Amino acid sequence: MPSPARIRQSVQVPLHHGLGAVLQADLMTFTGLADVGEHLAVRLGPPAEVPLVRVHSECLTGEVFGSARCDCGPQLTEALRAIDAAGGVLLYLRQEGRGIGLYNKLDAYRLQQQGLDTYEANRALGLDEDLRDYAVAAQMLGALGHNEIDLLTNNPDKREQLLRYGIKVRDTVSTGVFANPYNTGYLRAKVVRTSHTIQLKGSA
Structure with missing residues (x-):
């Protein structure tokens, strides 16, 4: 288990994000995270x-600009x-492009x-397929007092790392399946290469 982190600050922020009704959220920052990154926790809903x-993981292209090449924006909503x-x-988590960064991700788009x-x-850029490490996620959960969770994901690596x-x-x-004509190849690669539980049409 990584060393403990602490909640640095908590602030109430109303969120709309194309959701219709505004959601009341607490946004929390942390100190003591293993990678010294500026990661956030967004607490929502009733106590559970x-x-x-x-x-x-952050996706500027999908969440801010609405890129149809991935499913990150719909997954966040x-x-x-x-x-x-x-x-x-x-x-x-501020892990753009599975941890390779924004510029490298755009270079990967061209490839x-x-x-x-x-x-x-x-790989063609000389990078690992997935550089993400979820130690900081475990630290954040520990700081929030959550040692047992239900995990919303189709990525088995997240569960295994936690x-x-x-x-x-x-x-x-x-998670849901958010396929479109521009991202089916991307989603299929996640199913075939990293066993994501995405039920694509035409897949076994």
Whole structure:
């Protein structure tokens, strides 16, 4: 288990994010995180003995500009709604492009336009397929007092890493499928290469 982190500050912020009704959220910052990153926790909904948790990696292109090349924007909106209903927290990690950064991610986009999948593109740039480490997520959960959670994800690596870092995952709740003509190859690569539980049409 990583060393403990502490809540640095908590501030109430109303969120709309295309959600219709405004959601009342507490946004929390932390000190003592392993990577010294500026990661956020977004607490929503009623108190829950076992909170619903989404560990969500930042995606500027998908969440701010609405890129259709991924499913990150719709996943974020889905998670905010689900957590507000069930009670829990969204951990927003500043790990753009599975940890490779914004500029490298855009370089990888160009390689994908030439026929590589998202993982092959990372490798072609001399980077790992996925550089994310969820130690900071475990630290944030510990600071919030959540040692047992229900995890909203279709990525088995998130569950496995959290378990390894001492967080008990009572249940895993799959995210929705947000496929469109521009991202089906990206989603299929996640299913084939990293066993994401995404039920694509035409997949076994």
